[in-house]
Amino acid sequence: MNHEYFMQLAINEAKKGIGKVNPNPLVGAIIVKNGKIISKGYHEYYGGRHAEVVAIENAKKRNIDLKGATMYVTLEPCSHFGKTPPCANRLVKEGFKEVYIGMLDPNPMVNGNGIKILKEHGIKVKYNILESEIKKLNEIFITYITKKRPFIALKFAMTMDGFIASEKFDSKWISNNMSRNFVHKLRNYYSSILIGANTLIKDNPNLTCRIKNGRNPIRIILDKDGKFYNKKLNIFMEKGQNIIFSNSKKEIKYKNTEIVNETNIHQILKILFERKIDSILVEGGATILSLFLKYNLVDKIHVFYAPKIIGKGISPFNNLKIDKIENSIRFKPVENKIFENNLYWELIPCLQE
Ligand code: AOF
Numbered sequence: 001m002n003h004e005y006f007m008q009l010a011i012n013e014a015k016k017g018i019g020k021v022n023p024n025p026l027v028g029a030i031i032v033k034n035g036k037i038i039s040k041g042y043h044e045y046y047g048g049r050h051a052e053v054v055a056i057e058n059a060k061k062r063n064i065d066l067k068g069a070t071m072y073v074t075l076e077p078c079s080h081f082g083k084t085p086p087c088a089n090r091l092v093k094e095g096f097k098e099v100y101i102g103m104l105d106p107n108p109m110v111n112g113n114g115i116k117i118l119k120e121h122g123i124k125v126k127y128n129i130l131e132s133e134i135k136k137l138n139e140i141f142i143t144y145i146t147k148k149r150p151f152i153a154l155k156f157a158m159t160m161d162g163f164i165a166s167e168k169f170d171s172k173w174i175s176n177n178m179s180r181n182f183v184h185k186l187r188n189y190y191s192s193i194l195i196g197a198n199t200l201i202k203d204n205p206n207l208t209c210r211i212k213n214g215r216n217p218i219r220i221i222l223d224k225d226g227k228f229y230n231k232k233l234n235i236f237m238e239k240g241q242n243i244i245f246s247n248s249k250k251e252i253k254y255k256n257t258e259i260v261n262e263t264n265i266h267q268i269l270k271i272l273f274e275r276k277i278d279s280i281l282v283e284g285g286a287t288i289l290s291l292f293l294k295y296n297l298v299d300k301i302h303v304f305y306a307p308k309i310i311g312k313g314i315s316p317f318n319n320l321k322i323d324k325i326e327n328s329i330r331f332k333p334v335e336n337k338i339f340e341n342n343l344y345w346e347l348i349p350c351l352q353e
């Protein structure tokens with residue numbers, strides 16, 4: 001039996017939940033009996049049935065007997081009573097013979113206990129199948145549940161000579177259409193999008209996700225100086241939710257907007273964690289991008305390069321006072337793409353020695 005083949009199919013199922021399950025994990029399950037796939041399932045939306053149960057119930061609907069069947073599931077079956085009863089016990093009850101697991105559940109409430117239950121009831125268990133791919137798929141969930149803060153990704157588009165805007169703060173049209181379309185996929189992937197008050201006022205962005213069936217991320221504005229905003233700014237016109245973190249005591253009512261009196265970044269992340277916001281796409285400007293870098297709060301960078309030169313402009317990061325290349329903050333590329341004449345790089349931090 002090709003375990004990796006079936007696990008890959010379970011991963012494909014899990015991916016159907018992208019943009020719908022946050023802050024839960026993306027989970028997919030495949031049930032196999034006598035070498036044949038008899039059922040599939042995935043975690044469809046936040047608070048919904050777990051992937052294992054969806055696959056089991058899909059089989060039951062067709063009166064399929066699950067005794068002696070094998071399950072391939074991307075995440076360790078849970079052992080806790082959460083919004084739903086534990087999946088590990090359900091697998092025992094249904095008489096599964098074997099369970100192949102992609103990755104252990106980093107959720108401290110589960111973490112190995114699911115496997116323990118299965119084994120105690122004589123089910124054959126193997127785990128860490130296609131583990132690195134599944135960990136990448138659930139990087140948001142893993143960071144959120146283990147670090148108790150949202151996953152943080154920086155995104156910016158640069159000219160070939162390394163500027164995100166001209167000296168007059170013009171940043172429109174650096175990247176091309178294809179790159180900008182890809183950004184909308186990112187906005188669907190992350191649950192929130194964050195910018196600074198200066199960028200909000202200068203660029204007047206919409207910060208919406210414009211792909212079919214896409215979800216608008218929650219819009220977060222960092223405004224430590226308590227700026228005044230024109231009520232006609234696009235984000236106040238858009239559907240969805242705005243949260244402005246500000247030290248302003250002004251009682252101003254903006255549409256779809258909540259003003260939270262907090263400007264300390266660590267406290268802000270704590271508040272976002274408590275509100276179940278599992279991920280942030282930080283779209284600038286330089287002061288905000290630098291803030292996350294300074295506090296070592298960057299989990300990923302998405303950068304687009306355009307073949308344009310302007311000679312002088314705004315760098316994505318403020319002066320970090322690094323005078324030798326050997327002291328640079330380093331990242332490791334994990335993905336690259338070509339979007340017509342733009343280059344795209346996805347990077348993760350190198351662990352600092
Ligand atoms: C999911 N979907 O398919 C699996 C999960 O709040 P609850 O009860 O939905 O439990 C969420 C936890 O259950 C989650 O953090 C993870 O540890 C475990 N497994 N969760 O949302 C699934 N299999």
Ligand code: ZN
Nearest residue numbers: 050077078087
């Ligand atoms: Zn479960």
